[in-house]
Every structure is written in C-alpha cells, then in structure tokens.
Amino acid sequence: MKENLIAFLTTSSLVTPEKAAEIAGHFTFREIPKNAFFLEEGKIANNYLFLEKGFMRVFAYDMDGNDVTTGFAAPRQVVLEVSSFFNRTRSQENIQALTDCEGWGLTYDELNQLFHARPEFREFGRHVLVNAFTTLKTRMLSMITETAEQRYTGLLNTNPAIFQHAPLKNIASYLGITDTSLSRIRKEFSKK
C-alpha cells in the first residue's frame, strides 16, 4: 500500500525501514483530479504531499498578469509551497494537477506533531528542504550560465515525462523564454 512512501523515507538513510513504516502510518491518502488545485494563490498552504502518481505544475502571475510556471512535480517528489506552509503566510503561487494525481499527505499540524515525536523524520524533513534548495540553486546557475537551448536539452534529459503532460507554453516560461522561442529551439534541435 504505502511502499513507495516508505521507500522514499528510507532512501536518505536517515530513517530506518521500521521507523519509516511507523511514520508512513500517519500519512493519509489523497487524490487530486486533473486540473484541480492543490494550492490556490492567497490561501495558506496546509498540505504536505508525497506525490505517487501524476504530474503537477506550480505557477504564479507576473506584474503583467502573465502565467509563469515556477516548477513541476513528478512522481516520488514532495509537493510543498515552502514559504506559505512553514511561515503560515498567504501563498503567491498556485499548484495545479496536470493529470489525475495520487499521493500521501500530511497537514501542517500533523507534520509538526510528527517532527516532534520522530526526530528521524525531522532530520528527513530538513534533508528534503536542503535538497529543494540545492536543486533551485542549480537551476539558478543554469539560468545565468546556459543558453535557452542548453536549458531545454537539460530539462529534456532530467525530466522528459514533463513534455508528455505539460503544454509547451508552460515549459517555456519555466525555462525563462517565450513559447515562440521554445518552438524555434525545438525546430533547430530536431535537425540535429
């Protein structure tokens, strides 16, 4: 039943399989149908989710009202708006299901109780946060040092499944370019 969640808790070696099973016991099953919002702008994020099936998109609006994709979530990832969740502030981001999704969730209160009761889970939680931070730093560096085409091929390698679930205009804004430019980059790339 919860074997993927347990496996995820165990991978970092911060949690033993036995403890992982106990911790997993506190997670509850969640389904998010395609196009439904896991989190809406203006609300306080109250859900921590381990995504087991499906894909999600994180997006915000810029000053001109354009939809900007700030992230994607794929299976075996934690879906969480860190700032809103931990600071209990209104989210500036939306999280929406690109496909029908399934996963295991905790509320803010449940997570805190579990952090308190299970030091290993607390360590694991820090690990998740540190990893998210590191991943974002890597992405920032690629925004600075790489061309749009390099970022495109990078995403194609690291997360090919996204291309089967998200429209190209969402991927374009995630890469920091327009859909027009992405279309041209794909054209050039396909020649090679």
Place this chain on the structure above:
Amino acid sequence: MKENLIAFLTTSSLVTPEKAAEIAGHFTFREIPKNAFFLEEGKIANNYLFLEKGFMRVFAYDMDGNDVTTGFAAPRQVVLEVSSFFNRTRSQENIQALTDCEGWGLTYDELNQLFHARPEFREFGRHVLVNAFTTLKTRMLSMITETAEQRYTGLLNTNPAIFQHAPLKNIASYLGITDTSLSRIRKEFSKK
C-alpha cells in the same frame, strides 16, 4: 559584545531573549580578512557564520571556467553553503571576503549539538533555511519575468551597499548579464 547576534536570534520570535543569550554563548568570534576564503571549492563546509561586519561574495565557475557570482552576503546575514554543510559533500562554490569581515560562528558539530539541546534554535535554523529558499525563489522569478535593467534597479534598492564593495563584473554575473551590458544599463539608467 554579542548583542547583534542575540538580536538576530530574537527577530523571528522563535527564540526568547534569555534563550538567545544562552544560544549566543556557544558562538565563537571569527575574523575573515579581505580576500580570504571562508570556503573553498572542493572542501566540505564546516562553518556556519552570522556576519556582523563586512561583505562576502559567493561564486562558482561555469563550464568555460568563467567566474559566476551566485550570491552576496551583507551584515546581519547568515553565511552558509547549505548543500555542502548539511550533506557533508564537497562544495562547488567559493565564499570569499570582499572586505575585512567579522562575525560569530559555529562548526557543524557545534550546530548539531545546539540543535539537539535547544529546540528553539532548531526552529530558528529552519526559519533561516526557509527564508533563504524563499529569497532564492523570488530571485528566480525575477530572472524569468524581469528585464536586466529591472533586476539592476531591484538590487540597487534592496542591497545598495554591495555596489560599494563588489566590482561591477561580479554584480553583472549575479544579475545574469555581462559586464558590458551592465555598463550600458548603468549609462541608460543614469540619464533618468
């Protein structure tokens, strides 16, 4: 003596002034002379620093060997290479003093002991990490949605002191542009 450190620990309201004084007691004074490295690429970050005086620069090298500034540190900020420090992995980044610096530090072991002994400090530590993550997300969004000139004026507003301590080419790579472009942007901007 440690009043700035104590004030910093107290600002989030996660630590009471009394506890803050106790926690601060475990920090040791550190000086980093101008141009010295607080952290060198390839080494494992072992120091957590609250910067009290001076400015530092964080940088890495891209695939072509170009120096890319990934961050700056100003007084009253935590200086820390998160990934290397918490994961005990070799740093891909360098942290160098732009000016003579002074601050209060902890080693990795000292920080963990303090996290264990002082739950409030653990909460505070998470708060620091969450804030760093949120700040980086904001910067990422500005890379995607803003022009180079907007990013320049943004930095000028949020961190004007950096312009007095870092060479423009470092600021340029931090903004994701070349020093040539930054020079032209400054020229245009000064006309207004």
Place this chain on the structure above:
DNA sequence: ATGAATTCTTGCCATTTGGCAAGCCGGGAA
C-alpha cells in the same frame, strides 16, 4: 612615484530572444 594590472566604458557588429499576427493542426462538444 612609477609601472603594472585590473576595472570600467564604449564602439561596432553579431546573435539571441521577443512581439505580433497569421495559419495550421488536432481534440472535444454538439
């Protein structure tokens, strides 16, 4: 003080990316 090295600016031109509008394509609704 002197010379060397670095930083910053500028001109010229190339490349990348964007804005807009038209058209094409494919899927869903009736």
Place this chain on the structure above:
DNA sequence: TTCCCGGCTTGCCAAATGGCAAGAATTCAT
C-alpha cells in the same frame, strides 16, 4: 460530421544582450 478552440509553428521585424577590442580610469604593489 462539423465547428470551434486552444496549442503550436512560422514569418517578419524590433529589442535586448553578447563578443571583441581599444582605450580611459582606477587600484595595487614595489
């Protein structure tokens, strides 16, 4: 089937940014 609509591509041109090299300004070491 037929229509419609959103998603994707493409052409044309403009704007933003980069690459390179020269020179001016500044800093640094001796």
